[in-house]
Amino acid sequence: MPADQLTDLLDPARWDPLPHPPAMEYPLPVRRRDPRTLPPAPATGSAPEVLSRGADGVLLRLRHRAPRARAVALHASGWWRPQPADALDLVPAGDGWWEIVLEAPADWRTSYGFVEHDGPGDPPWWEAGLKAPGAPVHPDALCAHRHGAARGGAERSVLSLPFDGLFRAGRDDAETPAEVHELPLGPDAPRVRWWVPEEAGPAPLPLLVVTDGAEHVEQLGTPERLRRGVEAGVLPPLVAVFVDAGEHRGDVLGVPGGQARWIPEDLVPRLRAAGLTAPGGRRLALTDDPARTIITGASYGGLTALFTAARAPGTIGIAIAQSVSLWRYPRGALVGPLREAAGYAPLRLRLHAGRFEGSMAADARALADALDGSGAEVTLDLHSGGHDWAWWQPALLHDLAAELGR
Structure with missing residues (x-):
């Protein structure tokens, strides 16, 4: 399928988000x-x-x-x-x-x-x-x-x-903050910050794009954990780009337009073309290999990660999607676009869900099963957790180490 037809499948005019379903709080024997x-x-x-x-x-x-x-x-x-x-x-x-x-x-x-x-x-x-x-x-x-x-x-x-070791969730207030840099993009773009380890060399670097960037940078200490991983040799040097959702999260995340369109069509091509300049004037090049380009998100951000992968598999080849808000669209709505994307370019989808977050584990399993035989490489990990950063953050980092360690 030509790339422009992938874009047509994800025309926002064809996708009307459903209202949030009533909360399902299942009894839990303790x-x-x-x-x-x-x-x-x-x-x-x-x-x-x-x-x-x-x-x-x-x-x-x-x-x-x-x-x-x-x-x-x-x-x-x-x-x-x-x-x-x-x-x-x-x-x-x-x-x-x-x-x-x-x-x-x-x-x-x-x-x-x-x-x-x-x-x-x-x-x-x-x-x-x-x-x-x-x-x-x-x-x-x-x-x-x-x-x-x-x-x-x-x-x-x-x-x-x-034992999550280097990747345990939560801030460490005694740790020296990692140095993050703001990308000047103008008033109409979301706030974007980026991190790179000091030891990054001239070779093109893997790229990680993280939705809900403010939470990761300001509240979770994700740049610090990335730094720990690189210093320990668990992660290779990489560039991590954190994209804020802003005040209207539900309008820019969890939809086929919004950041799911802007990230692969604007942000990633711009970064690859222009590179980045680290402190001291050191020039950094980013990989153009989709298999070394990863998008990740949780909840609405997880849905954005899948929409991005479906829209541009030749640009971003890996999506780490956690607690995906699949309820936002009719059951199975994403199956067709993801199957078509997998026929266009290699695609790896790493799905995650918590056992204590209602129907999300069952919805993720249904999506993984529906993509069987599509050509996409799909994994599903279930966690003993709720709709929660306490497992989202370490699971993301463990997945990142596994993908970039291939």
Whole structure:
């Protein structure tokens, strides 16, 4: 199929986003232990505390100090409807401390905090659930790992039971910030910043384009984690370009136009043609190899990554798409464009979904199955997590290392 016909398939006039479906908060049975039957928690130390670890799960203790509270609950992404309703409530442990010991998946990654109830009656989350618990969410004061990329910029603590090493999610405030540079593009373009390691040489560099750039640069510390990966030899030198969504995210992400058109038709060709100038005047060249050019995003950004891959497989050959908001269009709508794109140029799609985010895992599986035999190389990884940066960020970085290590 000619490239202009791929563009026609993704004409925004043919794609009307559907309204957001009602939230589906599936009941989640929670298995917990009575803390009084276990050795007491240490007086000092970090949290969460892993008490035991098996092949399928861990026994986990979390603590929170709230002297004036009458009830306290764990607020963990995707665990919105625990069964029973008080299954994530902490129990008093003396001197204003509260604690919970629960069984969790061995690969659980979650953004979390605690909610407190100090008024009369039952805690509001018993009826409303924990997604909107009716009380502020407090980060875990005992946990050193946090990010501020939750909705509205709220801070959340990060629990990561798999060992992510260099790629653990969340900021490290003690780490020297990586140097990022702004790309001057004019008032009509989104804000774009870029990072390159100091040791990058003259050879053309792989290119990573990251949607929701503000969250990655300002709240998640993704440039710092890329720097760690390069310094450790896990990643080759590369250029990472972070594209902000801005105030109208739903208009520029998750649609076949917007940034899904601008990135492959404007941004990437401009970068390849002009290159970049690093501090000190060092000129950087970018690869023109689609197999070394990657776009990534989560949620609406994940949908943008797939639209971009479908629109320009000869420009960007790899999409890392996480928690893709496939509900935004009729079921299977993206199958045809992606199949056609895979017939035009080699295409690799790395899909990811969380087990605790409603129907997204099933939707991702249906897309992967529908693309079987298309010629596209499609993988699907499922994670024990919700709709959540706590696993999006490390999964992206692990995928990046795998792709660029080929």
